[in-house]
Amino acid sequence: MTVRVMLVSPAMNAALREARFDGDGPLDRASEQRARAAAGTTPTAGRYASGPSERCLRTAEALGLAVRHEPDLADWDLGRWRGLRLDEVAGREPEAVAEWLGDPVAAPHGGESLRDLTTRVGGWLAAQADAEGSVLAVAGPSVVRAAVVHGLALPTAAFWRLDVAPLSLTELSGRSGRWNVRLGQPLTARDS
Template sequence: MTIRLTLVCGHTTNGTADTVFGHGTLRGDGLHEAGAGLSATPLRTPTVRSPSNCCALTSAALGLKTTVDPALRDIDYGMWRGRTMAEVAAADPHGLSAWLTDPDAAPHGGESVRQLCHRAAHWLNSLPHQTGGAVAVAEPAVVKALLVHALSAPARAFWRIEAPPLYIVSLMRRDDGWSVRPVDGSFPSEVVLHPSHRHADHSRRLVGRQGSHRSRDGAEQWLVRVPPARR
C-alpha cells in the first residue's frame, strides 16, 4: 500500500539574520502560501508534529489538528541550544567546524547528525503500511534527516540539503522504496548533494545524472533528480 507523507518545516525566526540553535518564534509571513500548499491534503489525514512550541504554533497557524510524536523532536544541540551561530563560532570554532563536516561529531554534548538521521530513518520505516496519507510538522533538521533517508544519501549529505521555513515536500513510499516530490513547486526539480563546497562547480555540471558519480578530481558526488510538481 502506498504511503504519502507530507512534511512541513516549522516556521521560526529569532529576529536576526544569524542562526539560533534550537530556538525561535513564529513568523506570520509565508503562512498563507503554506496553507495553500496543504489545501489538497484531505481533512481527515492524520497529522503529527514535533513536541516543540515552534511546531505547535506552526500547526495551529495552518489550522492543523496534530498529535505530538516525541520521535520527531528536534536534534539535541546540547550546550549550544539557544546560542547563535556567531556566538558558537567565536567560542568554539574547531567544534563548529567539526559539527558542520563530520556527521559523527557532537562537540556540544548533544546529538550527532548521524544519530538524528538514524532516529529519523527508524521513524520513517516504522510507519504502518496502512498509513495512507499523513502530515508531519517538524523542525528543519528533522525534515532534512528524513530526506537523507528517503533519498538514500549518506549522513554527511545532511548539510547539503536546504529545508527553509515552511518548506513543504511529499514523500511517497511504494514497494520499491521512497520517492520525493515537491508540493506547489516548493522543492527544486534537481537536487545536488556533494561532500564539500569546493566541488560545487563540478557537481552542478553533473546535475541530471542519477546516482553516485565521481567528478574530474575524483571527488564523489551524490546526485538526485526530483520530478517536477504536477499541477
C-alpha cells in the same frame, strides 16, 4: 504498500533569523500571518502530526491542523549549544564546530550526532511506511533534511547540502527502502 509522507517546515521566528541553534520559540507576527494565509494550501492527509517545538506547534495551529505530538520529530538536540548563534560557537570553539560539520558521529555539544538524528528520523519514517494512506507533519528543517537523507539512502554528509525553506512542503512517497522525494514546494495563499 505505498504511503505518502508530507513534511511542512514551520514558519520563521526570531531565533531562526538570528541563526540560533534550536530556533524554537514563538512565531513572529508576519510569519504567523503567512502561515494563516497558507492554511488552505496544505494537502489533506489521513493523519496529522507535529514535532513538539513551539515553532512547529504554532505553525500547525496557524495552518488549522489538529496534530498529534511526535517525539521522534523533535528538532536536532544540540546540547549545550542550544540557544547560541553559530558565529558565537564558532568563535569560542572553532575545532568543535569543524568536527561537528565534518564527522557525522561527532557531538561535541553533548547532544545528538548527525547520524543519531538521521537514525531517529529514519525510524519514524520507517514506522510511517507500515501504515496505510498519508501523513502530514510539521517538522523542523533539520528533521526534514534528515528524512530526505534517510529516505534516499544518501551519504549522511548530504544533509549539509539540503536547504529547507520556511513554510515549504517536502513529500516522500513509496515505502521503506524505496522512497521518492518531491522537494520544497512553497505553501502560499492561492489566488482567488
